[in-house]
Amino acid sequence: MDDAxxxxxxxxxxxxxxxxxxxxxLKAASVFSTESLSAxxxxxxxxxxxxxxxxxxxxxxxxxxxxxxxxERQQMLEQELNFMLEIIQKxxxxxxxxxxxxxxxxxxxxxxxxxxxxxxxxxxxxxxxNYHGWNYRRFIVSxxxxxxxxxxxxxxxxxxxxxxxxxxxxxxxxxWHNRSKLLPSILAHxxxxxxxxxxxxxxxxxxxxxxxxxxxxxxxLYYDWLLDIQKSDDDRCRLLRNKITAIQELLxxxxxxxxxxxxxxSAYAELQRLAPDTISDIEKADxxxxxxxxxxxxxxxxxxxxxxxxxLGQQWALSV
Amino acid sequence: MSEKTALLVDKxxxxxxSLDKKQDELEYWMTEHLRVSGIYWGxxxxxxxxxxxxxxxxxxISYILKCQNADGGFGGHINHDSHLLYTMSAVQILLMLNxxxxxxxxxxxxxVVSLQDKNGQVSGDEWGERDTRFAFISVAILTxxxxxxxxxxxxxxxxxxxxxxxxxxxxxxxxxxxxAAQVYTCLACLAxxxxxxxxxxxxxxxxxxxxxxxxxxxxxxPQKLEDVCYSWWVLSSLEILNRVHWIExxxxxxxxxxxxxxxxGGIADRPGDMADVYHTCFGIAGLSLAGFGGxxxxxxxxxxxxxxxxxxxxxxxxxxxxxxxx
Numbered sequence: 001m002d003d004a005x006x007x008x009x010x011x012x013x014x015x016x017x018x019x020x021x022x023x024x025x026l027k028a029a030s031v032f033s034t035e036s037l038s039a040x041x042x043x044x045x046x047x048x049x050x051x052x053x054x055x056x057x058x059x060x061x062x063x064x065x066x067x068x069x070x071x072e073r074q075q076m077l078e079q080e081l082n083f084m085l086e087i088i089q090k091x092x093x094x095x096x097x098x099x100x101x102x103x104x105x106x107x108x109x110x111x112x113x114x115x116x117x118x119x120x121x122x123x124x125x126x127x128x129x130n131y132h133g134w135n136y137r138r139f140i141v142s143x144x145x146x147x148x149x150x151x152x153x154x155x156x157x158x159x160x161x162x163x164x165x166x167x168x169x170x171x172x173x174x175x176w177h178n179r180s181k182l183l184p185s186i187l188a189h190x191x192x193x194x195x196x197x198x199x200x201x202x203x204x205x206x207x208x209x210x211x212x213x214x215x216x217x218x219x220x221l222y223y224d225w226l227l228d229i230q231k232s233d234d235d236r237c238r239l240l241r242n243k244i245t246a247i248q249e250l251l252x253x254x255x256x257x258x259x260x261x262x263x264x265x266s267a268y269a270e271l272q273r274l275a276p277d278t279i280s281d282i283e284k285a286d287x288x289x290x291x292x293x294x295x296x297x298x299x300x301x302x303x304x305x306x307x308x309x310x311x312l313g314q315q316w317a318l319s320v
Numbered sequence: 321m322s323e324k325t326a327l328l329v330d331k332x333x334x335x336x337x338s339l340d341k342k343q344d345e346l347e348y349w350m351t352e353h354l355r356v357s358g359i360y361w362g363x364x365x366x367x368x369x370x371x372x373x374x375x376x377x378x379x380x381i382s383y384i385l386k387c388q389n390a391d392g393g394f395g396g397h398i399n400h401d402s403h404l405l406y407t408m409s410a411v412q413i414l415l416m417l418n419x420x421x422x423x424x425x426x427x428x429x430x431x432v433v434s435l436q437d438k439n440g441q442v443s444g445d446e447w448g449e450r451d452t453r454f455a456f457i458s459v460a461i462l463t464x465x466x467x468x469x470x471x472x473x474x475x476x477x478x479x480x481x482x483x484x485x486x487x488x489x490x491x492x493x494x495x496x497x498x499x500a501a502q503v504y505t506c507l508a509c510l511a512x513x514x515x516x517x518x519x520x521x522x523x524x525x526x527x528x529x530x531x532x533x534x535x536x537x538x539x540x541x542p543q544k545l546e547d548v549c550y551s552w553w554v555l556s557s558l559e560i561l562n563r564v565h566w567i568e569x570x571x572x573x574x575x576x577x578x579x580x581x582x583x584x585g586g587i588a589d590r591p592g593d594m595a596d597v598y599h600t601c602f603g604i605a606g607l608s609l610a611g612f613g614g615x616x617x618x619x620x621x622x623x624x625x626x627x628x629x630x631x632x633x634x635x636x637x638x639x640x641x642x643x644x645x646x
Contacts, residue, residue, distance in 0.1 A: 006344075009345070009346060010344065012346050013344065013345070013346050016346060016350070017349055020349070020352075024399060028399065046350075047350050049350075049353060049354075050353050051353065051401065052353065052395065052396075052399075055401050058447070095449070099449045103447065129541075129543070129544070131492075131496075131497065131499065134497060135492060135495075135496060138495045138496075171543055173497065174497050177485065177486075177487075177498070178497075181495050217530060217542050218542065221487050221527075221542075222486070224487070224523070225486035228486060269522075299568065300532050300567060300571065301529050301530075301532070301566060301567070301568075303529075303563075303567070304526070304529055304566040
């Protein structure tokens with residue numbers, strides 16, 4: 001660093017430390033005023049991670065006269081939401097800032113949950129995997145449901161949101177995950193025959209994703225979920241057989257396709273657990289061969305394939 | 321870039337020692353709020369490298385004690401508000417420095433217990449953010465202090481189980497996507513509660529093994545980038561599940577070593593980036609778990625040296641791991 005840079009850094013350090021000291025002194029003296037509020041804003045603009053200062057800022061709000069008047073509180077906190085929108089670009093992963101946003105929404109006399117939903121949808125359009133964004137979305141949805149006349153409509157709407165996300169990019173793990181959380185309540189409010197329809201649609205969605213990109217883990221993981229929510233082991237075995245058939249079709253196109261091979265051995269392992277007598281000797285041999293093959297084409301996870309070979313081999317009493 | 325195959329112990333020790341001397345850097349002041357955690361990360365790294373005497377014990381204890389507030393909790397720095405994150409780091413530091421007798425255990429316990437609500441969920445501080453990290457931390461702190469009976473275990477267990485997902489992993493709370501860091505905190509929590517039997521070991525082991533990318537590094541969830549810190553979150557989880565051999569350990573070690581800063585010491589999140597004490601800690605912790613030579617063993621639940629944990633009588637969780645997992 002040259003002298004000019006050093007001088008600039010020294011100035012930055014001095015300014016930041018002075019501001020920090022000012023805020024901490026006001027806090028220690030329990031000063032709850034518009035001036036101290038303003039000081040916290042200047043500091044938080046510099047550093048969104050100062051959770052002690054966010055705490056102090058909230059305490060100041062609650063001590064101001066405006067807090068006692070619903071309209072004034074509404075206006076004050078709406079400004080706070082805008083303030084956070086301004087600084088969120090600096091650090092979109094700030095736990096403290098998201099927490100403060102939750103507090104602000106929860107303290108508003110008239111929170112606009114639908115507008116927040118729109119905002120977070122925009123965020124997720126830019127960054128579909130944003131952990132805080134999805135957590136925040138769930139918080140808003142829970143608030144919407146608390147005031148909704150028809151909570152199922154909210155669930156259906158969220159379910160549709162995940163469909164939209166998956167159709168845009170079937171590699172969106174967060175969307176599949178959220179879908180897995182919504183599916184049980186979607187099913188619970190359907191008749192028996194409608195439930196079958198929903199599950200068939202899920203099956204089609206997964207198959208579509210698998211054929212689009214067989215190497216992507218997401219749809220395969222979600223298939224495990226579909227297995228979980230089946231009502232009987234017979235249904236599970238049927239799905240596993242469908243999975244094996246689909247894999248065999250994919251392998252005809254590319255016999256060294258890694259993920260389908262991994263899923264194949266997983267499917268057999270699961271069948272072994274549920275209905276061991278339904279696996280033919282040829283299939284057992286094929287499975288053990290595949291495990292050997294996987295040790296070569298996916299060597300990082302060779303430990304897993306060795307363990308599976310040993311366990312299944314022992315159960316099938318074939319030589320490995 | 322030169323091929324780094326050795327752990328640059330002396331460089332890392334110098335890096336950690338130098339952290340408190342960077343008052344002319346803005347970054348030093350901007351991270352003041354988590355200084356206590358920074359000390360914890362540095363101390364773990366030093367312990368694993370068998371260089372724990374590199375920092376002044378008395379000075380550290382004196383500083384940590386000043387970070388305790390009237391409510392019994394600890395802030396990340398002097399006069400900073402109490403939070404479970406920094407209370408955890410403070411208690412871990414005092415344990416490693418063999419100085420737990422310098423604090424009033426009941427006072428700290430009261431602070432932690434006050435953060436559990438009637439539904440069993442645990443907040444990080446009085447402002448109410450809930451996260452499975454805090455469920456784990458509350459149990460861990462009280463276990464270290466010997467007061468774990470004062471928490472509602474059933475409530476915490478339920479919260480953790482409600483955070484389990486279809487892929488076997490755990491999220492930050494009910495509905496949260498599986499994330500390796502949350503997997504670690506939930507597994508560690510279940511380990512301390514003696515409830516590891518509730519885990520879907522096969523699914524979770526698969527999910528964790530899939531975190532390893534072609535460059536040998538580990539990511540935190542599907543399609544994300546590798547990061548040295550996942551060497552800890554993922555590997556400690558696999559260690560608890562007794563499945564560390566489900567990833568390629570040598571390649572992981574190579575990846576971590578490449579992320580070292582040869583000049584200034586320290587380890588970065590990935591090769592070529594700037595080093596920081598957080599990644600230095602978890603990189604070295606990952607190396608230890610992966611069996612890299614010359615390092616102390618680390619307890620995968622407490623993220624502290626095994627010898628410290630055993631001496632303090634805290635290794636009981638090991639005896640409650642399901643027998644079939646051994």
